[in-house]
Amino acid sequence: MSVDPQLALPIILFAVALVWAAGQDVWARRIPNYVTGAIALLAPLGWLTGGMPGAWWEVPTLAFAVLAVGTVLFARGWVGGGDVKLATASMLWAGSAYGLSFLLISALAGGALALVYIVRPYVALTVPGLQTGGEADSVPYGVAFAAGGLWVAHRLLAG
Numbered sequence: 001m002s003v004d005p006q007l008a009l010p011i012i013l014f015a016v017a018l019v020w021a022a023g024q025d026v027w028a029r030r031i032p033n034y035v036t037g038a039i040a041l042l043a044p045l046g047w048l049t050g051g052m053p054g055a056w057w058e059v060p061t062l063a064f065a066v067l068a069v070g071t072v073l074f075a076r077g078w079v080g081g082g083d084v085k086l087a088t089a090s091m092l093w094a095g096s097a098y099g100l101s102f103l104l105i106s107a108l109a110g111g112a113l114a115l116v117y118i119v120r121p122y123v124a125l126t127v128p129g130l131q132t133g134g135e136a137d138s139v140p141y142g143v144a145f146a147a148g149g150l151w152v153a154h155r156l157l158a159g
Contacts, residue, residue, distance in 0.1 A: 008157065010045040014093055015153040018146040021086055025142030031082030036089045043092035058096040066091045083141045090149035098152045106148030114139050
């Protein structure tokens with residue numbers, strides 16, 4: 001089954017923005033607001049073309065729930081603000097049809113990412129250009145949310 005051509009371009013742009021956000025989180029530990037803003041602003045294009053599953057009113061409700069929980073996690077210092085914004089913007093795409101899967105895949109990817117960062121000092125993983133400052137020990141959880149968002153993009157393109 002193929003996706004409506006009107007919806008394909010916004011989904012592809014969503015996927016590209018996710019990859020960009022993940023890269024920025026790994027190398028700079030910052031997810032630019034313009035990236036999360038673009039992801040959020042592209043979502044209504046998907047709604048308007050009718051290619052996104054779920055009721056329109058459910059989507060903002062779910063995104064608000066992610067924002068609320070993410071704000072608590074941010075206040076406790078467990079995640080960064082960019083991570084919260086990326087998860088919230090991605091939930092606008094996931095909606096009720098893929099929201100739970102988005103969160104599950106993001107959690108699994110985050111667990112795998114955390115394991116990499118735990119064993120990194122023991123296996124001397126070095127990547128040229130990778131940040132090595134005070135935040136180098138933090139886990140760029142935006143990568144996990146990007147993985148969940150890429151799964152959503154894949155499901156939307158698959159129809």
